[in-house]
Amino acid sequence: MFQLGKTIVSEDIIEKEFVCNLSACKGACCIEGDAGAPLEENEAKILDDIYSKVKPFLRPEGIKAIEQQGTWIKSDFGELETPLINDAECAYVIFDKKGTALCAIEEAYNKGIVDWKKPVSCHLYPVRVKDFSEFASVNYHKWEICDDACTLGKELQVPIYKFVKEALIRKFGQHWYAELEKVAEKNN
Incomplete structure (x- = not known):
């Protein structure tokens, strides 16, 4: 250290x-684990603000999870994170034709719809x-x-x-x- x-x-x-090897792992970090992506406080507000613009990119399951739980949740430990679909993948996950997990927020960003790439915790992974x-x-x-x-x-x-x-x-x-x-x- x-x-x-x-x-x-x-x-x-x-x-x-x-170096991420999406062709091998298929984005498993977005669908495995027992919690959503960690969020900073300002990111929770951003998710609230951009949800309507990201929503068209989401899967129906993601929309349902977000509309039931909110655009972000507070964990049992008081930490902010993205909601999950049935305690599995992140609610913001979408899949390409090859079954690789992608981020709906990042897709909206790449298309110029929003100006926020994705949670910094995801970007840093x-x-x-x-x-x-x-x-x-x-x-x-x-x-x-x-x-x-x-x-x-x-x-x-x-x-x-x-x-x-x-x-x-x-x-x-x-x-x-x-x-x-x-x-x-x-x-x-």
Whole structure:
């Protein structure tokens, strides 16, 4: 672990490789697990604001889940997250013709309908950020459903921090990312 500003960062972020391999995993991270995508407080408001624009991209099951539960929910632990369909996939999940899970929010963004890409936690994956009162921890979330992404990352020699560069900059800013790059260069 090392400190960058008000973050404590796991070395795994700079030492391990990762490149999403959607053709292999079919977007399993959006349909597996026991909780929705973590949300920041401002993101809950964004979901409320853009729902009517994203709704045409959603599956009927997603619309039903959102209209029953809300555009976001509060977990038993008091954390904000996206709602789920029948305690399974994220309510915002859609599928392409090959059965790969995609994000309806990101589809609306790609078509210029909304100006918000998706929750930053989704954009950052496999990096997970946990906010504490004085700092945030930045960790690699190892999950066996992403083994193909680790294999592809090794093959292409892409460290996690480079794979999620845009998302890290979105979350922490350009200066923070430049400092991360300096740490990574020293470790090579």
